[in-house]
Amino acid sequence: MCWAYLTRQNIGPSPIFLRRNGCSARGLLSSGRAVVSQISSNPPHAPTMPPRLNIWSACQALSVRPRSIAQWPQQCAAAQARGFANDRNTTSQRFPDQNASNLPPFAISLSAQVPAASENEIALSQLQMAAYGLDPFDSKVDGHKFGMPDLPLPRDLNHKHRYDPVVVQITKLLMRDGKLSKAQRDMAMILNYLRTSPPPKINPARPLLPGSPAPSQLPLDPVLYLTLAIDSVAPLVRMRAYKGMAGGGRSLEVPMPLEARQRRRTAFQWILDVVNKKPTKGSGRAMFPNRVAEEIVAVVEGRSGVWDKRQLMHKQGTAARANLNHPQLRKKGQ
Amino acid sequence: MSVPTTLRCLVRPSVSRHVPRQVAAVVWAAPFSTSSSLAANPPKKKAGTQVASIRSGKKMQLGKFKKKAPGGRTGKAPLPGERKSVRKRIQLSNSNALPVQGLAELTPEYMADKRNAGTVVSLPGTVQDQLRVVEAFKPTQYWGMFRNPSMLVRAETVDLMSRMQQSAEKKQTLKLVVSGDRITGKSMLLLQGMAHGLLNDWIVINIPEAQELTTASTEYAPIPGTNPVQYMQNNYALKLVQAVRKANEKLLTRLTTAYSHPELPQNIPINSTLMQLANSAKEADGAWFVFHALWQELMAKGQGRPPILFTLDGLQHIMKVSDYRSAAFNPIHSHDLALVRLFTDCLAGSYQFPAGGAVLAATSRGNAPRTPSMELALSQREAEQTGAEPPKHDPFSRDYDTRVEASLKNVQVMKVSGVSKLEARAVMEYWAASGLLRKTVDEATVTEKWTVGGHGVLGEMERASLLTMRP
Structure with missing residues (x-):
């Protein structure tokens, strides 16, 4: 039994597995380059497999790209660089004394903000990933200003049960x-x-x-x-x-x-x-x-x-x- | 009887009166009377002469159920004023709260420094005592929850303090009205102004609740020789002089009088200290004249007088017709009360303070009458400051008052609203360090409380974070 992996770096927990019996078929989409190494033509799929998940449909979704798809680390920087929504001048210099005292350090600096041009590239590459049927978004980070809450929800998060x-x-x-x-x-x-x-x-x-x-x-x-x-x-x-x-x-x-x-x-x-x-x-x-x-x-x-x-x-x-x-x-x- | 005594009968009796009301000494003795019990010494019934009835103490019970004994309340009744003092008590410390490390202590220049915006600062002990004397702390504020009184220096604070400092440097008088929504920190801004003044050796005079002057809860009397008649409030004036004396003791002992004051009962020679002058107000009678003399001395030019800060909280109450009545039973306008007139004249710019200073007033939103003229005047001043088109009178309304509008012609208006998230974070970190906010202060918490608190309205944020259940 062998596995064909289609995955990429830094894209959340959504790898696609292509399963073949009795051979090693491995397509690795690593840093934007698709490599289909070895595909054997051994007997078709196992009886339990769904009919659409065969190797040919996987190959349709693959393309060889000379350029890298995206610089993923930048996306992480964009996700981490959070500021207050309405404060344009949020800087870390407003509270110089806070670090010296025992109080917790102040807000995260906005200096690591991503320039606009690469944001476009990221968005384009995310579209590309979506076209491949991959999920380019990390649901823990993307689309949420403060990330997803931890489950089970704390009792006071429901406003009707906010008191002890x-x-x-x-x-x-x-x-x-x-x-x-x-x-x-x-x-x-x-x-x-x-x-x-x-x-x-x-x-x-x-x-x-x-x-x-x-x-x-x-x-x-x-x-x-x-x-x-x-x-x-x-x-x-x-x-x-x-x-x-x-x-x-x-x-x-x-x-x-x-x-x-x-x-x-x-x-x-x-x-x-x-x-x-x-x-x-x-x-x-x-x-x-x-x-x-x-x-x-x-x-x-x-x-x-x-x-x-x-x-x-x-x-x-x-x-x-x-x-x-x-x-x-x-x-x-x- | 003199006129003041006659007018006293129009006033509601107040617990704070210092002069006991004179009980009528005239006793009417009729030559004969049919009511024997009213006679001076009714003959006592001799014990034992009457035979006790057989059924004494017993009563026939007609109903099935017994009546309950009347009078639910037992025990000693509270003394006059005792219950109010419990209600109005100011507590400034909670020994359970954790002391906060690394808090700066307030210095004379601290609040005027732009770099200190968005920090929490603690009040030094001497200033606490002075502020307590001038009644700058309010019972509705949450001072009693923390170990030491500390306050947030916000952007508006820095703005106000730098304006005050500039006006003192230029020997001008800052005339400013602090307005804004409910529990946004208007009274707190006045308190910060007073703390700044006390630390910078200003004379601080504070009227903590303007409604005490106009709701007919303190005694009043016409000032002789005034036309149109003005009214003095001696009991309040006595309280005010004593507060001014205690809060500004150090300055008043240094300053000396420039005028002789023949209208005062006590002879105060020229070059005696202002402290002596203030001390001459021992009782309510004539206290207004002492306050007036003190004010004249503070206004004396060329005598090296310090800057003056005159503040009042609850401006709406003095911008309407008061609850007092004249001898002809006509309503008295608030501006005919001498102390109120003094303040409104200062606001209008009639007085030039010799060393500059500030006249600050704060509106109140919790307990305030509607004053269309004041609202209009303030919105006009605000529009003029921003360069917008000032609003006009409602042509169909008859509620406007020209005297009010004249007194607010030259004021600046400072609008107070919610704090920024940075300031909210600073104050929430202080709450957490005091052990009263049991949460991690991170961006999410700050944003949550800031939003729940109506975009940073400090009082609402306090309710949402400090009280377990929002009342």
Whole structure:
């Protein structure tokens, strides 16, 4: 079994393979010169091959050119030399100090721009390649100002999913009277409060979720701060009452596990209950968010009464877990 | 009663009043009265004389559901002005943010240098204090997120500062209005002007919110002997004199008075320092005259006075009829308020500052009344600057105001819009270095935020990048 390669340098991942059985037929289009070295006339194609991919159709597509097709390295230079679309005077000299400091270096210089004449040549040669049935464009670079994005797409690239899921859920819980925009402003203020408040002092008696970062790192990542606080006080179970099942008209209390979203919802409702009972300290739109944020800090520091609610819920769940094997419940399950 | 006291009753009570309102001391005592409880000392009921009823404390419950106890709010009520001070508090530092290495500190010539356009510069501590005194920082700006107050020097900054420097060199007065869209950085440009003035030993006088002067929230009184009547605002003048005194302490102790001021209650002899003159404003009564005397001293020619920077934010508010009323209950035009008149006269070019200086005003887009004359005048000045055909009056409108147009005849207009991508990149690198922007600052990020921020509107870019959720 032998292979006939038709390829060129520097043109992306689109080589054409011509497969022949029992011989070596190799056409190499290298630096614009087509060389058909050796073509044997052994038995025709294998039964699995498509009928059009025979050697004669390949030869039709080949031509011998005395000149080189293109200077491919120049195309790469054109692709790399990116500037801001609307800045005519983009130069690297505007920020001379930036390189000296720790800040990242400034924009790529535009000095390597390609003259216009060779751009035409490149375009012509690309047309030529397209006429051969080859793909002259690197889809990673050409036709895209910033290249193609890496797949899978990051979550925040879709504008409908741009916020963290916990933040979205909590914002909706903050919402009153369907005023989502106001709730979003409140949420932004809560996160700002967390960002600017001093790092929390963790109470060892109220351990946060295992694997949580050091408290000094929390303020600069307020979403993590909020998520940590809510997930740490979130209950694992809720109590479900089966009416009249315990006998004598009493209801049967059974612990039920909660989903992650349900757990967060319960925890934040508890936090909101505490917040709504707190007296307001001032006027203005920042006051409600400040109270919520203070309670979140209190949760992380272990001062909040929400911890007791969680403990109580877990205690009830532990006490009532024997009811999971209650005969009435089993009967119902069958 | 004197006229000022009469007019006070027209003013809304404000928390910042320094003189407590005089409570009427006259108590009407009727010779006889049918209402015994109003008598001075009603006889106390003797304890134990009355027999407690059997059902005392018990009440028949008629409904099924109990009523909730009235009064949801418990605890101590906040003091007057306390809630406002919480709302208006300015925080300039966030100890969680990372300190940024390699930031230049602001020097007197920094912002006038063309090479420094597109850099972020930090404010020195002394200037921070002075700017805080003159209320250059606004509560809506994002100072409280960063370790130290720093600001972007943009192309408009360099332009404005070099114009200010040129006018001081030529002993001329720059009259300029900063206008532009919402949150593009107009107030920030004024702040940069003030920082430049303070570092270059200018006298800086700032009116941080023009609406405080015209929305009838501070007390006013006619100035005796003025025709047509002008009005002074003593409480505001006191605040202003104290701010000027604190911010320009070093200069005022060096300068001496050239005139005697017989209208002041305190005797200030000639050749005493301007600091003494400013210190004589201890209470609101007569504070306007102290400010006026201070202004006259600063205008004195041949006394080696420094350049002056007079700034005002929220120009629309002083370009309309104010909310105050005259004794005949006619609306008072803002330009009849003496302090506002002083500023508009400066804008119109009536005052020649002895050592030159600048009069800067910024329009406001968030909270501003509509002022057709001002809008027209500014667009006319702008068209004249570019050589275009200036727009004309709407012949069918009656909203125009000749006094406003006269005051804006000679101003330059600086239009502020979005920053360029280079400047956006500089400021985003600062955000990232502070730890508040958790992204790689590359061309794609800069372009994204620049585009999302309405082609580089700085406030929108801050919202898009610094706040996790845009409010």
